[in-house]
Amino acid sequence: MRKNCIFSLFFATIMLVFVSCNRETPGLKDVFEKDFLIGTAINPYQVLGKDARAKPFIVKNFNSVTAENEMKWERIHPKPGVYDFALADSAVAFAQKNHMSMIGHVLVWHSQTPDWVFLDSLGKPATRDALLARMKDHIFTVVGHFKGKVKGWDVVNEAVNDDGTIRKSKWYQIIGEDYIEKAFEYAHEADPDAELYYNDYNNEQRAKREGVVPIIKALQKSGLRIDAVGIQGHWHLDEPDLNELDESLSSYAALGLKIVITEMEVNVLPTPPEVYGADVQQQAKYLEELNPYKNGCPDSVETHLANRYSDLFSVFMKHKKDITRVTFWGINDGYSWKNNWPIVGRTNYPLLFDRNYQPKPAFYSVIKTAKEK
Ligand code: G3I
Numbered sequence: 001m002r003k004n005c006i007f008s009l010f011f012a013t014i015m016l017v018f019v020s021c022n023r024e025t026p027g028l029k030d031v032f033e034k035d036f037l038i039g040t041a042i043n044p045y046q047v048l049g050k051d052a053r054a055k056p057f058i059v060k061n062f063n064s065v066t067a068e069n070e071m072k073w074e075r076i077h078p079k080p081g082v083y084d085f086a087l088a089d090s091a092v093a094f095a096q097k098n099h100m101s102m103i104g105h106v107l108v109w110h111s112q113t114p115d116w117v118f119l120d121s122l123g124k125p126a127t128r129d130a131l132l133a134r135m136k137d138h139i140f141t142v143v144g145h146f147k148g149k150v151k152g153w154d155v156v157n158e159a160v161n162d163d164g165t166i167r168k169s170k171w172y173q174i175i176g177e178d179y180i181e182k183a184f185e186y187a188h189e190a191d192p193d194a195e196l197y198y199n200d201y202n203n204e205q206r207a208k209r210e211g212v213v214p215i216i217k218a219l220q221k222s223g224l225r226i227d228a229v230g231i232q233g234h235w236h237l238d239e240p241d242l243n244e245l246d247e248s249l250s251s252y253a254a255l256g257l258k259i260v261i262t263e264m265e266v267n268v269l270p271t272p273p274e275v276y277g278a279d280v281q282q283q284a285k286y287l288e289e290l291n292p293y294k295n296g297c298p299d300s301v302e303t304h305l306a307n308r309y310s311d312l313f314s315v316f317m318k319h320k321k322d323i324t325r326v327t328f329w330g331i332n333d334g335y336s337w338k339n340n341w342p343i344v345g346r347t348n349y350p351l352l353f354d355r356n357y358q359p360k361p362a363f364y365s366v367i368k369t370a371k372e373k
Pocket residue numbers: 068069072112157232263278279280337
């Protein structure tokens with residue numbers, strides 16, 4: 001009798017393990033196949049196979065990839081005349097091999113651009129003409145290198161402040177406001193088939209949107225190619241307001257543009273509101289009370305996150321005819337930049353998959369939302 005009992009228990013355990021191993025979750029990209037591309041940011045650690053689980057996971061869940069850092073100016077063009085394409089090439093090869101769209105990130109940005117770009121050989125500020133020539137060389141070389149392999153480029157990143165005024169970056173100070181038009185002009189010349197995007201954070205909020213829309217209209221008036229506006233989507237449990245997001249998606253679509261959500265995640269940690277955006281330069285001080293889930297995310301927070309993702313995806317599904325891609329900024333919680341920004345050394349849980357690549361409640365809520373629409 002006792003023997004039978006032990007055998008039954010053993011059999012039940014084996015079955016449980018078998019069933020759970022075979023309970024295949026659907027690939028995220030397949031759930032949204034008819035709606036929009038599903039992308040992720042990737043890094044060399046994953047692409048070069050140092051994390052053996054990463055590549056099959058990416059291939060299963062995503063059909064678009066963006067190099068998180070490897071195409072930024074400081075990485076790809078660190079010194080005058082020196083281009084280093086090695087890591088970006090591996091990302092592109094991975095995308096091509098697996099029939100995923102490769103997104104180019106980023107050509108012109110105030111951040112992660114070496115100081116020399118803005119200086120002459122004597123260390124004085126470069127002239128407008130010299131900086132335009134440098135921008136053109138960079139765009140022609142980088143876009144030219146990936147011609148036919150990159151589906152679309154974030155041409156200009158984060159040119160507007162949260163209050164809607166133009167960011168007084170070195171690009172703006174030296175060239176003037178038409179640096180944006182020039183960047184789009186050069187990118188189109190370098191690869192006439194590539195899609196071109198203006199990409200920013202907080203631009204789903206009214207004030208910033210009111211600064212971005214005139215820039216887009218000016219590009220369109222000049223006859224320049226712009227395919228989509230990128231909304232980065234570095235979001236929180238309590239921001240953005242869903243009505244404001246909805247309104248912004250309608251406003252951008254009304255310009256005749258597509259919309260791409262380019263860097264999405266939802267922060268779950270207490271965070272001072274003054275560092276709610278995604279300005280890499282900002283930092284806040286580490287305090288124990290701002291890092292409350294070091295040993296695991298409470299179920300209540302995972303549920304809150306799942307509801308939030310569901311709400312956000314409901315808005316996306318409402319606008320699916322205008323949205324062409326939703327890209328997550330990282331493949332799982334362990335890879336998210338939000339573990340180190342705006343406060344270094346915290347444990348955050350902002351994505352759909354946990355540190356062990358397991359789908360979280362937010363994953364299932366997103367799928368459910370897709371199926372209901
Ligand atoms: O790779 C080096 C490593 O060798 C070194 O030991 C370590 C120590 O500092 O730094 C590592 O590089 C860091 C890199 O991330 C990879 O982790 C850089 O310092 C750090 O600045 C870099 O941060 C990136 C940030 O942009 C600045 O480029 C984040 O990964 C990346 O997620 C973030 O992405 C930006 C988008 O490009 C634009 N929109 C906002 C978004 C979030 O800031």
